[in-house]
Amino acid sequence: MNACVGGPTQTLCGLERIAELVAGRRRTALLIDSGVADSELVERIGSVLAQAGARGSYTVLTGAGDLRGLDVLADALADAELVLGIGGGSLLDQAKLATLMRTNPDVRARVTVPQRSGLVLLPATRLRGVPLVAVPTTLGTGSEVSGVVCLASPQGKRLVMGEGLRPQAAVLDPLATATLPGELLAEGVLEALFRVTSPYVGDLRDLPSEDALVEAVAERLVRLGHEVNLARRVGHRPDGRLRTDIARLSGHTHAQWLHFGREPYAVKGWLVANELSSALGVRKMTAVAALLPPLWRAIADGDERFGSARRLLRIWERLRTAGPVVLPADPARGMADLIDGWGIGRHVTGPAQQLDGIARATVRAWGAGLPMLGELAQGDVRALLAEAVGEPAAVTAAPAV
Numbered sequence: 150m151n152a153c154v155g156g157p158t159q160t161l162c163g164l165e166r167i168a169e170l171v172a173g174r175r176r177t178a179l180l181i182d183s184g185v186a187d188s189e190l191v192e193r194i195g196s197v198l199a200q201a202g203a204r205g206s207y208t209v210l211t212g213a214g215d216l217r218g219l220d221v222l223a224d225a226l227a228d229a230e231l232v233l234g235i236g237g238g239s240l241l242d243q244a245k246l247a248t249l250m251r252t253n254p255d256v257r258a259r260v261t262v263p264q265r266s267g268l269v270l271l272p273a274t275r276l277r278g279v280p281l282v283a284v285p286t287t288l289g290t291g292s293e294v295s296g297v298v299c300l301a302s303p304q305g306k307r308l309v310m311g312e313g314l315r316p317q318a319a320v321l322d323p324l325a326t327a328t329l330p331g332e333l334l335a336e337g338v339l340e341a342l343f344r345v346t347s348p349y350v351g352d353l354r355d356l357p358s359e360d361a362l363v364e365a366v367a368e369r370l371v372r373l374g375h376e377v378n379l380a381r382r383v384g385h386r387p388d389g390r391l392r393t394d395i396a397r398l399s400g401h402t403h404a405q406w407l408h409f410g411r412e413p414y415a416v417k418g419w420l421v422a423n424e425l426s427s428a429l430g431v432r433k434m435t436a437v438a439a440l441l442p443p444l445w446r447a448i449a450d451g452d453e454r455f456g457s458a459r460r461l462l463r464i465w466e467r468l469r470t471a472g473p474v475v476l477p478a479d480p481a482r483g484m485a486d487l488i489d490g491w492g493i494g495r496h497v498t499g500p501a502q503q504l505d506g507i508a509r510a511t512v513r514a515w516g517a518g519l520p521m522l523g524e525l526a527q528g529d530v531r532a533l534l535a536e537a538v539g540e541p542a543a544v545t546a547a548p549a550v
Contacts (some may be wrong), residue, residue, distance in 0.1 A: 158283075158294040159318045160400055162393065164193055168201040170282050170318055171231055177203045178229035180222070180244045182236025183211040185286050190324050191235060194284070203231075210236070214243040215301045216261065222247040226279060234283045234316070235325075238290035241283050242298040245314045252278025253313070260300060260309060267420070267514030268521060269300075271311025283316040285396065286325045289337030289434070291344070293319035294400045299423075305510060306427050321396045323389025331381040334392065335491040336434040338374035341399040342367060343418070343437055348408050349464060350448060350456040351415030360460075362407050364467055370398055371471040371487075378491050379473075414521045417455055418444045421530060424511040425537070429499055438488050438495035443536030446481035454524050497538055504534045 161169075171177055177198055181191055186209045198205045208225060226232055226248060234244030249271075250256045260269055283293035292298075293316060298309040326334075349363045373395050380387045401407065418440060426436035445465075448456040461480050469476035469483050476483035488495050499507075508531035516522030522530075 164322045171203040174230035176230045182240040213239045223250045237287035238292040241292040248281045269309045281316040283319045289340030291399045295403045326392045342370045345402040347416040348411045352412040353457045375472040420515045428507045440537040442481045442485040
């Protein structure tokens with residue numbers, strides 16, 4: 150077996166490995182992101198299924214989906230012996246939740262319980278009604294191996310977590326990301342970097358073994374990000390080897406061995422960025438890129454409610470020297486230079502009244518007695534947003550895609 154990543158989800162390299170996964174299962178349902186529906190990737194997967202003697206039904210999905218759509222999707226999968234999810238994070242999130250809902254009524258009940266919390270924890274189960282194989286066509290989310298799903302609700306985005314959400318297998322192949330624009334490749338590296346460094350910086354404690362692993366993964370991600378940037382600057386498309394390395398490392402950032410023993414709610418920046426993205430209608434990583442420098446500024450200035458200045462300085466000292474040019478020693482300024490150097494948009498705008506609303510929604514969903522924001526109050530979130538969001542006349546928000 151040529152497994153690329155260990156852990157609860159078996160991660161394999163090469164579309165041909167799908168034949169092993171469908172062996173003995175003739176009825177395979179393909180859930181396909183509309184952006185790749187007519188692609189060579191889907192054609193190749195169809196050929197693999199045909200050669201393996203499996204019949205495939207095709208369902209094309211657009212957008213993030215909602216609970217009503219997931220109910221319909223779960224019913225449509227009733228006869229499937231295996232489900233292949235082919236697409237980005239939103240498509241895979243729908244596939245993960247729909248396949249789990251199919252034979253686990255407790256899951257639907259849990260996600261529909263009225264609550265103000267932005268976090269929904271599912272019952273501790275690994276049972277899934279139908280095996281799910283994920284073929285990611287974007288980089289950075291790691292949704293193909295994670296036990297996390299983003300779900301749209303009337304109250305805003307909700308984070309659904311549970312071990313049962315993890316796909317049984319993920320298949321990585323360079324063809325799946327062959328047409329991904331360079332900017333989204335860079336954003337994917339930044340997303341994985343933010344994911345792996347957030348628990349490290351947000352926890353005030355030292356965990357020597359886990360710290361060493363995080364530092365190594367983060368440094369490698371920065372080096373890969375610089376490789377992407379170099380290829381883009383000379384007019385080349387980052388090659389399949391580079392894209393596969395990013396995909397593998399992005400999956401590693403979800404692994405328990407990186408975060409074992411960490412403070413569970415040491416990722417406050419993710420929560421604020423999630424609300425900012427939803428409210429302004431910008432891509433998640435545009436919101437993260439806008440928020441990250443001021444977040445690191447607050448931490449470096451000693452606000453331990455956001456994280457540890459000592460630990461931030463320690464990991465940044467390693468990351469800032471991982472590229473062709475040494476970045477500034479100040480983490481906030483250095484991260485801003487890194488984001489700009491990689492060509493990632495980070496300028497967003499919003500009126501004061503809207504920022505007030507985002508701060509209120511953030512605290513309602515994640516704080517005010519809930520443990521996720523800890524001691525942070527609405528004024529603290531509002532101040533961070535003010536640093537991240539420019540004046541409406543000065544900058545223009547990037548459109549959501």
